[in-house]
Amino acid sequence: MRDVPVPALARRCALLCGVLVLLTSCGWGTGEDGDTGGLPAVPTGITAKAGSATTVHVMWNAVDDVETYEVYRGGTLVKEVPASERMVDVTRLRPSTAYAFTVRARDADGRLGPRSQEVRATTPAAVADASAPTRPGDVRGRAVDSRAVQLTWSAAEDDREVVSYDVYQGDAKVHSVGGEQTAAVVTGLRPGTRYAFTVRARDAADNVSPAGTAVRLTTPGSDDGRTTAPTGLRAASRLADGAYYLDLSWVPPRTDGPVTEYQIHLDGRAATSLVYGADAPRDRAEYSFYTGREAGVTHRVRIRARLADGTWGGFSAERKVTTGAG
Known part of the structure; x- marks a missing residue:
């Protein structure tokens, strides 16, 4: 392989990356140590699950010191949510279609961080269905630690198919898993705090079941506030x-x-x-x-x-x- 002079190599790298690169190779996104150069961090733990034939539920872990999150379907911005939320239902999708999602964090100064890892989900086929699934049964729970609980339940029944289960904390939807799962771990809780959780089943036509029996749990530990x-x-x-x-x-x-x-x-x-x-x-x-x-x-x-x-x-x-x- 022919040697390339360092100045020429630097010029080529600058052209390829669109930035001046000094004493390093061409890079994109975060560095090897996760540094984003002062921009918001990359959201991690991103998941995507079909909620129905026309919706996908996207979740991710919190990023410190951000104002909003932006959720992208491919290269298109489809949702913007406040930093207090770490999940969103992307709606108006096509049945039987594969989609790719990423999330970016934006701080109070308007700076947009790098994209998260891409995750994919495929919506099921559309069905003519006016009947909601039965309520999930035998809902149980236990505290995993002072900031997380695990919930389990028996599968709901549907005349077609249960596509997803939605977990509610009080009146707020806080988690969602695929219809093949009958367990979920809810994180981001507080020590020494009492919570009430319910689970609902959803089918491909977006029919939602009644809530299963509420599970009341208190996380261990103490929180002096x-x-x-x-x-x-x-x-x-x-x-x-x-x-x-x-x-x-x-x-x-x-x-x-x-x-x-x-x-x-x-x-x-x-x-x-x-x-x-x-x-x-x-x-x-x-x-x-x-x-x-x-x-x-x-x-x-x-x-x-x-x-x-x-x-x-x-x-x-x-x-x-x-x-x-x-």
Whole structure:
């Protein structure tokens, strides 16, 4: 093989990769050590399972410090979900068709990370079916560890075929497995927390069964709430138009994704809820609410966040503030 001068090799590599390469070979995506050059990390653990003849359920592991995930079918962006979610149903697909999916993470600065590993799923054939499967039976569960539980059930029956099983935590769908499976592991839970899970069967025509018997489990361990509590809570009284308002600011807890809902407790009772949309603050949040027209009233206030698993996190430190003081 003929030797190629180093400058010429560098020029060829730059042309092939579209970037200047210095003291390294042409590369794409992450480096050997997983470094993405400051971009969001690559989502891992991606899976894809047909949910019906026209849907595929895609799941992946959480990536730290991201704002949203983008789900691609081939090279087409088909879904964008907030960082608090790590699964999505891709709908309006064709029956009896093979699809490939990837996921990318986008951070708060708009930077898009590399694509995940590609996974494939094939939708089953379409059928004329108006009958839902029977409910899954003998649903049982056990805690695997402080942050995961395993659920098992007996197979549901359908006049055609059960294509998938959906696992719900309360009213929220949190997992999905293929119709040939009768077990699932649900992760991302909190220690020392009580959960309720149900399972539903789905056929190719998207008919969904009634829920199986609810399984209630408590994860082992203890959670003092400190890791999930808002920090740096500040509270001050403000007079405006003859009435006093309480101005709050705090640092959101560091969770799998942005916190979009908070509950504010005033004088030991839940006073109000605060729900953000897609622009939930990540660095410092602020909120102001009416407390009355009387001066010299001392209030106690604290706040907690609703976490990605649907449970409430720990309370922040309590602050005392007196209307009209200071």
